Amino acid sequence: MHHRKSTRRPGGWSRRRRLLTTLPIFIVLFGILVTVSTLTDVQWHDDATGRTITPATPNTAVAFANPDDVPLPALGTYEVRDRYVTIDVTRASTGEVQKLNVHVREPVDAGNGLPGVVFLHGAGYGTCDNSFSDVAKAMGTAGIVTAVVDKPAWSTIDINRDYPASADAYDAVIDYIRGLDAVDDGKVGIYATSEGTWISSYLLQDDPDVAFQILLSPMVFTPRESLAFFVAQDFTLAGAHGGYQSFVRRVFNIDAALFGLTNLDIRTLTPEAYAIPTFVAYGSRDVMTAQVDGLHTILDMCERAGNPDVVIRSYRGGNHVLRPGDLTALGTPYAGNYVNDLIDWIGGTLAGLDPICEQVAGAPIRQSSAVPTLRAQRVATIYGVVLHILTLVLLIASAAVALVGATRRIRQGLRRKEPVFGFSHGFGRSLALLVMATGLTLLLFVAAMGRIIMSVVNLAWGGTPAHDPGIMYWSWPVAQVVCALVVWEWSGVLARLIEVASARGILRVPPRKGAVREIVTGEQPVLASRRLGRVMFWLAGTAMFAVLLVFAFWGLFSYAEPLVY
Known part of the structure; x- marks a missing residue:
């Protein structure tokens, strides 16, 4: 049994x-x-993904009606003289003083009444010598006085930058360029890239007399929204499993103010920041910026400010700093005809000529999803x-x-x-x-x-x-x-x-x-x-x-x- x-x-x-x-x-x-x-x-949003804007023409050239044959700046016209000056700037919130080196490039024998450009850095710790050298020199050969300054950082790091104080520092450089005998003080503009486009918003609210602005890969939205979009998009591009998006969502909903960090929610998107002639440049391989939402928002801000003088260009093959290939590669030229387009736009705009080109042109502008609306x-x-x-x-x-x-x-x-x-x-x-x-x-x-x-x-x-x-x-x-x-x-x-x-x-x-x-x-x-x-x-x-x-x-x-x- x-x-x-x-x-x-x-x-x-x-x-x-x-x-x-x-x-x-x-x-x-x-x-x-x-x-x-x-x-x-x-939960961020339920917006459609994969949006694309196809410009009417791939030709990025900037052209103006010029019946009177007004002389316009042209690349390679002048020799360029380099010199350095030092400017003391004070951080208003703490009284901290920083000595900033300024690399000034001036066209030789170009006469007086020249335009000027002051460059605003993106993220990191750029100096007057390792940033913007090629475009600043190119502008100099076209008869434009340029100033590249050490990035005003004081005792801050990337996560606690003092953007209003940075705007004051750059404005001090603008005032210096305005005071030069060869420069027309009504023709001094700014060139801001990436993080610098948050600073430019503060600067233009304090100094509306800036003549024009060039925005390269502008972030447009708050740091919280811009960075969340960038990281979420790149997680997908990298091939990460969709579950890892939960990390991104939680990180960028953090209440950083608990730790004394308030930069995530600065509000720089104001009509005052787009009330002057504006040139916007994107690269088709830029994986950091929300270009479709950015384009629509910039046009809306310009319209609300009563500013019709806005040109948007997308350059095929350009990355976040508008150069083909790796950002770490030194000496890489800008994508397409960017530098010539830029100089043509500055010349025609300051001459008060009427544009005869498309407002939006170049490579297709793509964006994987909408910019998330976030709160701490x-x-x-x-x-x-x-x-x-x-x-x-x-x-x-x-x-x-x-x-x-x-x-x-x-x-x-x-x-x-x-x-x-x-x-x-x-x-x-x-x-x-x-x-x-x-x-x-x-x-x-x-x-x-x-x-x-x-x-x-x-x-x-x-x-x-x-x-x-x-x-x-x-x-x-x-x-x-x-x-x-x-x-x-x-x-x-x-x-x-x-x-x-x-x-x-x-x-x-x-x-x-x-x-x-x-x-x-x-x-x-x-x-x-x-x-x-x-x-x-x-x-x-x-x-x-x-x-x-x-x-x-x-x-x-x-x-x-x-x-x-």
Whole structure:
């Protein structure tokens, strides 16, 4: 006679009972993590993607009606003389003084009444000698006085730039150029690129007498919106899984004001910033700017300011600084006929001539999606900061306890059998496996995000996307599956803990007489016979669950269709 093999451990539960206990624990834990992912999610917009503006003509030339044959600037007409001056500028908010070197280029024997241009830097720490040299010299050969200055940075860095103070510093250089005998003080304009187009907005509100402006790859929108669009778009171009967009959404909804950083939400989009003749230049390979929305917004601002003098050009093959190829390559010329177009536009505009060219011309202008409308989320920011700090503290504390255990083992001698942690019922092995699985998932995320960031930087510098995204794509679904399995295993461990505690009589009401004493002394342990083992289990277990909460905060437990740009 054959007997059915029992599924019950000696003194323990059947498999069915363990499953019925594990399942609700899993549902609760997984539900908590999914809820965190849902509550911290940020929905940007539902706008259509893949918009394109095709200009009426690919010809970027700027032409004016000139019936009286007014002499206009022409490239290569004059020799150029270089000289340097130093200007002291003061940061109004702190009184800090900075000495700025200014590289002035003047056409030789060009007479008086000349136009002038002052250059405004983009991000970074440009100097008067390593920025704008070729275009400034080219303008000089056309009879335009130019001034390139060290970027006014004071004691700030990129994330806390003082844009109003920067505008004051550049305006001081404008005043210097206006005061030169050879320059017509009513014909001095500015040339701003990228981040400099935020500064130019402050400058024009304070100094409406600037004659014209050239905006190269203008950011147009707030830093929060502009940077969020740039990063989200480049995540997609790099080939990252759509799930990683949740990282972008959460990062750019941070309330940075909690940390004293207010630049994310500066409002520079005003009609006053577009009330003067404006030349806008985009590159078709620029992956940083929202060109379609930017074009429409600039035209709208110019119309609201009553300014019809706006020309927009898109240059095929140009990157964010309008040069073909890699931004790091030195000596690369500008794309297309940009420099000639620019000089022609300055000359015709300052001469008051009527344009006879298309307002928008050049290569097709493309944009992957609309610029997101974002706002700072204070509650989510506070929760995220507290969670990450708490997780770090727990991980450090767990590592410290593990180190204590390792030290004790070494002191006892590696051959001795006396346990350090004294784990029982397989909890030590389960804890080690779960810590390893959670840690490897964390390392997978760090590796994937590192690869994505490197790819985004490569794209921003004019590189091309990787043929095979590799870890940038498969890491997200793999991590989701592994984390679900980790939660299931943790549920099994907790169910086993309940099983053993029940067998020890600790879960009775009241507990079995002597049960608490037996557990504390290690005579009849539930987790471990040693206090260090019990501390290690709960500390490491809490740390691992905190790591899962971190994953949930960044959207890993969101199983909705990812937003792909």
